[in-house]
Amino acid sequence: MAIFPENLAELARGTKGFMPTKEGLALFDLASAIPSTLSGPIVEIGSYCGLSTIYLGEAARQTGRSMLTVDHHRGSEEMHPPSPYFDQSVIDPVTKRVDTLPFLRRTLELSELESVVTVAIGDSAVVAGLVADPIACLFIDGGHGALQEWVDYASWADKITVGGLLLIHDVFEDEKDGGRPPFEIYTAAVASKQFATFTKDMGSLRALRRVS
Ligand SMILES: C[S@@+](CC[C@H](N)C(=O)[O-])C[C@H]1O[C@@H](n2cnc3c(N)ncnc32)[C@H](O)[C@@H]1O
Secondary structure (H helix, E strand, C coil), rough: CCCCHHHHHHHHHHCCCCHHHHHHHHHHHHCCCCCCCCCCCCCEEECCHHHHHHHHHHHHHHHHHCCCEEEEEEEEECCCCCCCCCCCHHHHHCCEEECCHHHHHHHHCCCCCCCEEEEECCCCCHHHHCCCCCCEEEECCCCCHHHHHHHHHHHHHHHHHEEEEEECCCCCCCCCCCCCHHHHHHHHHHHCCCEEEEECCCCEEEEECCCC
16 A cells, blocks of 8 residues: 655645645545556646645656646636635735745645656646546546536546546535535536546545546
């Protein structure tokens, strides 16, 4: 069984982001267990400051896989004032806009994952159009608005190779616990019969395997 290093656990504890430790470790376990016979990178939609990237990137490093993390670094619609998810410290002092890229770069340098993780700065759907080859794992944690979740799912899910993983964050069956779009794409993936769900207790993280 793969072991997540203590120095990265400590780095994760000090990194801004939206990935509880339990779910991050589940990401690491799931990505580490992708069979080596499946080629292709791990792709993350929604890098933010690199918290979830630490877990997926370390799994990639330990299994000899590459990783692509995608973000325009301008923040999701729910990360601007007056949202409680707004963080003044990610505002560029000159442009006055959200810019999380410097935080991601720092996280990748401190985790020594720069040679494993390639950073794509841009809109998720545009980057998807530039990625032609199959991928082994897709983690969707980008914009959580109704349109953006569907765009991410529609742009990327078909690229997952049979046997590969679709991981979706912030899936809440009860709308009192959180927004609907991640639950809606999770439900659509199951209904498509292209994906089969397999889960243990992973908080709001859901894992599906591509079966056809
Ligand atoms: C919930 S945060 C990601 C959290 C991160 N995975 C973590 O562990 O902390 C969502 C991110 O998606 C990015 N995002 C939103 N819409 C996007 C789009 N259309 N293309 C690329 N990135 C997008 C935002 O800039 C934001 O950084």
